[in-house]
Every structure is written in structure tokens, then in C-alpha cells.
Amino acid sequence: xxxxxxxxxxxxxxxxxxxxxxxxxxxxxxxxxxxxxxxxxxxxxxxxxxxxxxxxxxxxxxxxxxxxxxxxxxxxxxxxxxxxxxxxxxxxxxxxxxxxxxxxxxxxxxxxxxxxxxxxxxxxxxxxxxxxxxxxxxxxxxxxxxxxxxxxxxxxxxxxxxxxxxxxxxxxxxxxxxxxxxxxxxxxxxxxxxxxxxxxxxxxxxxxxxxxxxxxxxxxxxxxxxxxxx
Numbered sequence: 001x002x003x004x005x006x007x008x009x010x011x012x013x014x015x016x017x018x019x020x021x022x023x024x025x026x027x028x029x030x031x032x033x034x035x036x037x038x039x040x041x042x043x044x045x046x047x048x049x050x051x052x053x054x055x056x057x058x059x060x061x062x063x064x065x066x067x068x069x070x071x072x073x074x075x076x077x078x079x080x081x082x083x084x085x086x087x088x089x090x091x092x093x094x095x096x097x098x099x100x101x102x103x104x105x106x107x108x109x110x111x112x113x114x115x116x117x118x119x120x121x122x123x124x125x126x127x128x129x130x131x132x133x134x135x136x137x138x139x140x141x142x143x144x145x146x147x148x149x150x151x152x153x154x155x156x157x158x159x160x161x162x163x164x165x166x167x168x169x170x171x172x173x174x175x176x177x178x179x180x181x182x183x184x185x186x187x188x189x190x191x192x193x194x195x196x197x198x199x200x201x202x203x204x205x206x207x208x209x210x211x212x213x214x215x216x217x218x219x220x221x222x223x224x225x226x227x228x229x230x
Contacts, residue, residue: 089119
């Protein structure tokens with residue numbers, strides 16, 4: 001009787017240890033996923049490697065893929081930070097976009113509209129160094145495009161609308177009369193602005209004629225005196 005109870009208790013303990021082991025191993029994988037989602041790619045890399053050594057995970061390709069992804073995410077994060085620190089915005093954005101495509105919850109995703117804003121500010125600053133008014137206006141238009149893109153990417157900045165208006169005013173100051181639209185979607189104009197059709201027509205000043213006037217000189221009429229009668 002005692003022997004039976006001993007083996008029964010031993011079986012219960014073995015099942016408990018096995019269940020605890022499976023739970024702890026599943027927890028390791030969940031922990032690795034949480035690390036990756038939070039952008040802690042270094043910790044995720046080693047957790048995935050630890051999971052890959054377990055027999056129940058060796059047949060899952062996801063584990064080995066995530067080991068590679070964690071390593072590549074560390075590389076992209078470092079390259080993004082290096083380029084951003086050097087103000088090389090285009091390669092910084094390229095690395096960040098690839099990083100976000102791998103992990104949409106990456107904590108650096110909020111930097112994307114800030115990079116786009118910095119690109120627009122750089123173009124606005126360089127616009128007045130151009131050699132011709134046309135080149136200045138074109139660069140200011142590109143700056144406005146970046147500002148609108150930053151808004152679409154989620155930039156929350158109350159001053160961006162004022163910056164766009166400053167660029168538009170600067171384009172007018174160049175004197176370039178290019179009627180082409182800056183963007184496919186122009187900012188909504190105020191409803192108080194009268195439209196071109198409802199505006200009261202104003203007479204244009206008369207232009208001086210280029211043809212000289214014809215002057216006709218008439219002979220003077222001489223008066224005839226009447227003879228004096230005696």
C-alpha cells in the first residue's frame with residue numbers, strides 16, 4: 001500500500017514538473033516576442049537562441065527566423081541612429097522604414113515624421129542660396145511637400161501650418177509666376193476669401209497708345225473788311 005502511494009505521488013510530481021517545464025518554455029518564447037515588440041532586440045536575440053535549443057521548438061522555422069530578424073533589427077537601429085546623428089536624413093529614413101516594416105511597434109517609429117520635417121526645413125534653409133528665383137521657388141515647393149508628408153506620417157505640431165504659409169509667401173516673393181500646383185491636395189482656403197467669379201470687376205487703367213496722334217494744321221481765316229462809305 002505504501003509502495004503504491006509512493007509511486008502515485010512520484011507520478012503526480014513528475015507530471016507537475018513536466019507541466020511546469022512546458023509552461024516555462026512557452027513563457028520564454030512569449031518573453032522573446034515581447035522583447036522584440038518593445039525594440040529590445042539584444043534581449044530578444046538571446047531569448048530566441050535559447051528557445052531554438054529546446055527540442056519542442058527546433059522544428060519551428062519562426063524561431064530561427066526571429067533570431068535572424070533580431071540581429072538585423074539591431075543593425076538597422078544602429079545605422080538609423082548613426083545617420084540621424086550625422087543629419088543624413090535620407091539613409092536614416094531608409095533604415096528606419098525597413099525597421100518599422102519588421103516591427104510596426106518599434107519605439108523609434110515616432111521619429112519618422114520628425115526626419116521628414118527636418119528634410120523640409122533643410123530645403124527651406126537652402127532655398128535662398130540658389131542662383132535663380134526659379135530654383136529658389138522649386139526648392140521651397142519641395143520643402144512644402146515634405147511638410148505635408150510629415151503631417152500625413154502623424155506629425156503633431158501646431159507650428160507646421162505657419163511654416164507652410166511662410167514658404168508659400170516666400171515663393172510669391174521670388175516673383176516666379178508658375179501656376180502649377182505645389183501638391184495634389186492644396187490646403188483648404190478660408191471661406192471668407194471671395195472667389196474669382198464673385199469678385200467685382202475692376203477696370204484696368206488705360207494704357208497709352210503707341211501710335212502718335214495725327215495733327216492737322218488748318219490755315220488761318222483772314223477777315224474781310226467792308227469798304228467805308230462816304
